[in-house]
Amino acid sequence: MRAVESTYIYKAFLLRSNMKKVAVLLFDNFETLDVFGPVEIFGILKEDYEVSFYSQNGGMVKNGHGVSMLSEKPDGIRNGVDIFLIPGGWGTRPEVNNPVLIDLIREVSLASKYVLTVCTGTALLARTGLLDGKRATSNKRAFDWVMTQGPKVDWIRKARWVVDGRFYTSSGVSAGMDMVLGFLEDCHGKAFAQDAAHKIEYNWNRDKEEDNFYTA
């Protein structure tokens, strides 16, 4: 009986220690799918990932699509998380000039294992200086504006997503889901990522160089 119990305790410990924390940054007028596409994918992988939402001051965060989401204060993530996810959206336009948020993003990004940005979320990360000298991408329609937020970044226009070390940056909106599946492939292998896509009946754009929205 004691042996059985200790086996269960050991399993519970293993499960817990393998659980990776995904912290999603929210701000007013974030883009809906930039957040919830990736959240769907990490969300179904309950044995490996745990998702939480944070904003500069905690509380309700709203966007122009009628979404009102509850978020936590960021104190719990200042020492870093496994995956820090930064979405884009119209809200990034004022937020690139919000030094409190940019400092928070720098602090959490420096301490985290991986930083993933979707769409114009790359502009927020670029403002921290952490992408300087690194390869990155962003959404097509705002690309020129995003570039001005990080003049020292090596911007890649044609890419579904770009990986540079622990930084993953994606093209516009829907590309965030393809990037997260790509991230899962890098961490867990192809079969794991394909299984996740299959569970949500998602047609995965698996090749990060295949960008159907690029026009020369």
Next chain:
Amino acid sequence: MRAVESTYIYKAFLLRSNMKKVAVLLFDNFETLDVFGPVEIFGILKEDYEVSFYSQNGGMVKNGHGVSMLSEKPDGIRNGVDIFLIPGGWGTRPEVNNPVLIDLIREVSLASKYVLTVCTGTALLARTGLLDGKRATSNKRAFDWVMTQGPKVDWIRKARWVVDGRFYTSSGVSAGMDMVLGFLEDCHGKAFAQDAAHKIEYNWNRDKEEDNFYTA
């Protein structure tokens, strides 16, 4: 001056009268992307669609992906809306046996112009009896269970989505986005829907008969 003013008033009136109301039903443990994929698409079409969220009792609704969303009480939609969207998710398992919610779904669906279901959301609509004798689909992994919720429905296993009159039903999770784009094509034409997909850099599975997740 008077002429200019009245022109503006007329335009504002036209804009308002063309605005279509999308009501999204929420319940605990709804599937994240079932809701927010369609919401992203309707959300970017600000001149035509306005999205709001409702639940049986209003207030905060949560799911297993860490999402806590604010919703309104359903009094305002009992007389119907332009588009009533019903998501799926694990929450549908208990909710098919919740007569208050099923009665609400029947009432709103009867009064609304179009009813769209995603994934196992079709099970909730099937329980109202409104799909009896109609063609409908649902997600692959829960198909057998969903069928038991509507024995008189003409269930179509191989379909990205199915249209029967004013009822649109989609396959699993991600298929909801393809269906909403298909709905937009039916209402506004192909160019309009393709433009919406392009804005969010989405690889649209445009053919509703093309179902990459069906296995015979």
